[in-house]
Amino acid sequence: MTFRKLVEEAKKLLERAGVSNGKIVLSKNPNYGEATSPIAFDIAKRENLNPVEVAEKIVEKICGGRGRIIESVEALSGYINFKVDWRAYAEEILKTILSEREVYGSSSIGIGKKVIVEHTSVNPNKALHIGHARNVCIGDTLVRLFRFLGYDVLALNYIDDSGTQMADVILGITELGYSAEPPNGVRHDEYFGDVVYVEVSKRIEEDKQLEEKRRQIARMIEERDEKYYHLNRELVLKVLGDQLKTCWRLGASYDILNMESDIISYDIWREVFQKLVEIGAVYKAESGPKAGCWLLDLSKHPVLSKEGDEVLVKSDGSTTYVARDIAYAVWKLRGTSKDFKYRILTIDPWGREVLITDVNGEIEKNIGVPEYVLNVIDVRQKRPQEIIRYALGLLGLPSNRYIHYGYEVVAMSVRDAVKMGYTPEPKQEFVHMSGRRGLYVKVDTLLDMLKEKVSQEVLERHPDWSREKISDVSEKVAVGALRYCLIKPDVDKMIIVDTEEILKLEGDTGPYLQYSYARACRILEKADVDASTNPPPKLMEEEKKLLRRLAYFPTLLEEVGETLLIKTLANYAFNLASDFSKFYEEVPVLHTEEESLKRFRLAEVMAFKITLGNVLKILGIPLVEEM
RNA sequence: GGGCCCGUAGCUCAGCAUGGAUAGAGCAUCGGCCUUCUAAGCCGGGGGUCGGGGGUUCGAGUCCCCCCGGGCCCGCCA
Numbered sequence: 001m002t003f004r005k006l007v008e009e010a011k012k013l014l015e016r017a018g019v020s021n022g023k024i025v026l027s028k029n030p031n032y033g034e035a036t037s038p039i040a041f042d043i044a045k046r047e048n049l050n051p052v053e054v055a056e057k058i059v060e061k062i063c064g065g066r067g068r069i070i071e072s073v074e075a076l077s078g079y080i081n082f083k084v085d086w087r088a089y090a091e092e093i094l095k096t097i098l099s100e101r102e103v104y105g106s107s108s109i110g111i112g113k114k115v116i117v118e119h120t121s122v123n124p125n126k127a128l129h130i131g132h133a134r135n136v137c138i139g140d141t142l143v144r145l146f147r148f149l150g151y152d153v154l155a156l157n158y159i160d161d162s163g164t165q166m167a168d169v170i171l172g173i174t175e176l177g178y179s180a181e182p183p184n185g186v187r188h189d190e191y192f193g194d195v196v197y198v199e200v201s202k203r204i205e206e207d208k209q210l211e212e213k214r215r216q217i218a219r220m221i222e223e224r225d226e227k228y229y230h231l232n233r234e235l236v237l238k239v240l241g242d243q244l245k246t247c248w249r250l251g252a253s254y255d256i257l258n259m260e261s262d263i264i265s266y267d268i269w270r271e272v273f274q275k276l277v278e279i280g281a282v283y284k285a286e287s288g289p290k291a292g293c294w295l296l297d298l299s300k301h302p303v304l305s306k307e308g309d310e311v312l313v314k315s316d317g318s319t320t321y322v323a324r325d326i327a328y329a330v331w332k333l334r335g336t337s338k339d340f341k342y343r344i345l346t347i348d349p350w351g352r353e354v355l356i357t358d359v360n361g362e363i364e365k366n367i368g369v370p371e372y373v374l375n376v377i378d379v380r381q382k383r384p385q386e387i388i389r390y391a392l393g394l395l396g397l398p399s400n401r402y403i404h405y406g407y408e409v410v411a412m413s414v415r416d417a418v419k420m421g422y423t424p425e426p427k428q429e430f431v432h433m434s435g436r437r438g439l440y441v442k443v444d445t446l447l448d449m450l451k452e453k454v455s456q457e458v459l460e461r462h463p464d465w466s467r468e469k470i471s472d473v474s475e476k477v478a479v480g481a482l483r484y485c486l487i488k489p490d491v492d493k494m495i496i497v498d499t500e501e502i503l504k505l506e507g508d509t510g511p512y513l514q515y516s517y518a519r520a521c522r523i524l525e526k527a528d529v530d531a532s533t534n535p536p537p538k539l540m541e542e543e544k545k546l547l548r549r550l551a552y553f554p555t556l557l558e559e560v561g562e563t564l565l566i567k568t569l570a571n572y573a574f575n576l577a578s579d580f581s582k583f584y585e586e587v588p589v590l591h592t593e594e595e596s597l598k599r600f601r602l603a604e605v606m607a608f609k610i611t612l613g614n615v616l617k618i619l620g621i622p623l624v625e626e627m
Numbered sequence: 628g629g630g631c632c633c634g635u636a637g638c639u640c641a642g643c644a645u646g647g648a649u650a651g652a653g654c655a656u657c658g659g660c661c662u663u664c665u666a667a668g669c670c671g672g673g674g675g676u677c678g679g680g681g682g683u684u685c686g687a688g689u690c691c692c693c694c695c696g697g698g699c700c701c702g703c704c705a
Contacts, residue, residue: 028648038647044685051685077648078685123705163705260705293703306629307701314703321705382631383700408632409699429697457667477667489640492632494698501639501654506667508640508653515667523664563644571641574652581668590664605664627667 002096003035003551004558006089009067010035010082017061019043024082026552032076033083034548040078051078086544087535093551094533094600097607105553105614109561110151114368116332117143119376120247120254121158123165124236126193128246129440130486130497131378131410131433137486137620138407139376140252141566144618149561154367157247157254158328161236162261163321165197165435167218170232172200175213180235189242190442192235198438222264222318233261241346246443248349250479251620255355256365257345260324262357268327268338269319272395273312281394282312291315296322301390310387322384326391332373335397339364372401374564379406379492405564407491409433412441413498430496441497443482450478453503454511458627476622477511483620484510488570508574513616514624516577516584520609521625523589524602531606532599542583543604549579550611566619573615580608 007024014022014037022039040055055075062073069092071085097104119139122132139155146153160166169192172178178200182191204210220228240257247254263269276282276296285293292315298304312323330336341361345354355363377385385404393399409432414424417431420439424431433440455474458465465473485502489495505511539547549572556572559565589605592598613623 023645025645032648036648041647041685079648160705165705290703303630304701311703316703318703320703325705379632380700381705384705406632454667461665461667490633493640494633496639504654506654509667511667512653515665519665519668526664559644565644567641571652574641578652582670584664585660585669588664627665 002093002554003548004555005092006035006069006082006084006551007555009070010037013062013067013070013073013082014039014058014080017058019058026548026555027081030544030548032079033072033074033081034089035070035082037080037082038078040075040080044078054078055080086539087537089551090535090539090543090547091533093547094603094607097550097610098531098533098603101610102614104610105557106148106150107554107558107561108150109558110146110149113151113371114154115146115151116154116156116367116370116373117146117376118156118158118332118374119143120243120252121160121377122243123160123163123435124239124243125165125169125197126239126435127187127189128243128443129433129435130443130446131440133250133443133446133482134407134410134486134495135376135378136247136250136252137483138405138491138566139374140250140620141483141487141569141618142374142376142405142564143253144620145560145566145569148614148618149557151371152368154256154370155252155254156332157257158260159236159240159257160260161232162218162222162264164214164218166221166232166236167214168200168204169196169235170217170221170228171204171210171214172196173231173235174217174228175210176200176203180231187242188235188238189246192239193435194438197435201436219318222261224261224265229261237345244346244348244354249447250443250483251622253348253350253352253354255352256342257354257356258328258340259357260328262340262359263324263328263331264319265359266338266340268331268336269323271336271338272327272330273323275395276312276391279394281391296387296391298387298390304383304386304390307383322387325384326388329373329388329392329402330395330397332370333392333397333402334367334369335392335395339366370401372403374403374405376405376407378409380409382406403564405491408494410486410495410497412439413496413501416441416497416499430494441499446497446499446502447475447478447482449499450481450503451475454478454481454505457505461627473624473627476624477505477514477627480510480514480616480621480624481505482510484513484570487619488567488574490567510621511627513573513577513612513621515627516580517609517612517616518624518627519584520580520605520612523605524609526590527602529595529599529602531603532596533603534596535600536597540587542579542586543601546576546579546583546604546608549576550607553611553615569615569618573612573619573621576608576612576615580612583608 010024022037024035024037027036040051044051044054055078059075069084069089070082072083074081120136143153143155173180178196221232282294293311294313295309298309340357342355342363343358343361345356389399389402411430451474454477455470458470589601
């Protein structure tokens with residue numbers, strides 16, 4: 001029995017009173033019972049009656065009816081409140097959780113359905129900064145969520161290996177004397193990103209000739225020039241290898257790495273372009289500033305028509321990024337006869353194969369038709385993403401399945417930027433990160449800082465722990481802290497990271513969740529009797545509060561499965577942990593004299609551990625049994 | 628100029644999708660709680676024109692319109 005079933009029971013009672021499809025919600029205040037229906041307000045409005053009287057009449061018709069769990073139904077100021085028999089309800093909740101365990105909260109909605117989630121997609125010329133980390137954490141949480149719901153999920157990472165940013169680095173090596181190998185002990189992603197990319201960018205800004213050279217290099221990479229293409233590919237794979245280490249550290253995994261250069265190689269674009277020409281969706285500009293370009297006709301689009309048509313093929317015949325992305329999107333929706341070949345790049349820390357597209361690859365993979373394609377990309381790309389979606393529609397593909405999962409950017413506090421030598425404007429409140437200008441906080445740097453801070457705390461609490469154990473726990477807590485703070489805020493809100501602030505690990509943070517989990521583990525570990533779902537005659541308020549929250553988990557997941565608002569999971573996790581902390585303070589478990597009561601409370605702790613564990617797994621926050 | 632997003636306590640945010648009962652957390656601050664299952668915790672106090680104004684409604688932080696303040700996007704870059 002969960003809240004969901006309580007709702008069903010309440011609905012049946014309403015039906016007895018002739019009310020079909022009555023809305024039932026969780027009562028805001030437990031004094032009003034466990035479930036509430038505001039249906040009387042709707043009926044009263046429709047039929048011009050007094051809601052208070054309507055509610056009373058409905059309750060009369062239910063005539064003292066009760067269900068298996070529902071003990072009484074009351075009308076109060078227009079609301080219909082359902083009160084439960086807590087002994088029965090508590091027992092059902094615990095039985096459900098203890099039997100379903102790691103699948104508690106899941107449902108069968110995803111069985112047999114496919115979902116593609118593309119995330120991370122960082123240019124392979126630099127180390128990940130905290131802005132990228134938001135993308136990784138959101139994307140990976142979506143992957144975990146869909147997997148939990150039973151979907152067959154494909155996690156993709158789009159590698160733009162043929163853009164200007166790669167040309168910057170190649171230019172540095174071939175023309176400006178930078179070594180193609182980092183100094184000893186320095187990672188490739190950090191060397192190319194922190195040193196070569198930043199310094200070359202600066203020189204290009206000052207020297208027009210270098211800009212022209214970069215353009216030539218970009219072109220040669222795209223055209224698979226023997227020397228440049230191979231140098232580039234080699235470099236990309238090295239940087240990518242390091243980037244993946246960071247992503248894995250955050251707990252994110254990928255099934256396929258799609259190289260942009262391969263989208264070009266497989267010529268998916270040509271097929272898509274022909275179709276676009278056939279249906280008259282594109283046209284060639286004969287005159288004006290865009291003469292010679294092929295443009296996508298946006299004149300019928302309600303919003304984009306105001307901003308002019310979009311160039312897909314440049315006057316020199318090369319494709320724009322939007323064109324390549326349309327081709328890629330068509331592939332995701334199975335709208336092309338062409339397909340990639342793959343090879344195994346590596347095995348990730350969880351033992352899964354990571355495939356990478358490769359024209360010479362041996363592996364073929366039919367990815368199937370997805371129910372959804374989610375693209376985790378920050379809000380600045382809203383317009384191009386909408387253009388792609390629109391083009392898919394023109395091509396007759398189900399564009400409603402193509403979802404831009406947008407999120408606001410991560411910025412730095414002025415304080416942090418100043419530490420990096422930035423000079424702020426008078427009233428500036430944050431500083432946008434910029435890879436080109438070297439203004440960013442790297443994920444690994446931040447994680448290392450967090451880990452260092454956490455290990456100090458751990459050492460204080462557990463002076464007897466081994467170095468390995470301290471390191472292991474600290475790493476998990478550091479990752480939990482970062483993931484939580486990047487997932488918790490609404491995606492529409494900018495996050496301004498301040499390294500000093502983020503090191504505070506109290507209150508509404510990842511470690512708080514992990515701590516409450518660890519506390520529950522300790523109780524269970526020390527228990528000398530088995531748990532039992534047989535309830536005592538009376539429950540304490542803290543117990544009811546905890547059980548109420550536990551029962552709501554399946555309903556919450558159902559909602560999140562539809563809204564994709566993953567932050568509500570973070571919110572739930574905090575409230576659940578908070579309920580448990582209060583329970584922990586007020587409700588003795590191991591110190592209970594009466595054995596049957598102790599056994600019941602152990603079941604409550606167990607149910608909490610299972611449920612919080614399930615949420616944390618979805619959020620990618622590592623479980624810590626001791627801290 | 629056109630489009631999108633944000634504005635809730637001193638600070639950071641939840642609540643807005645699906646309008647409903649006294650607007651909730653965390654941080655900070657002040658005051659309590661460790662011979663009892665981990666104090667990364669718990670309890671209590673103070674702190675609110677929900678940016679402003681109109682409208683819809685029995686009822687608006689939530690929906691609609693206007694305005695103000697802040698951010699972003701509108702390139703033959705990606």
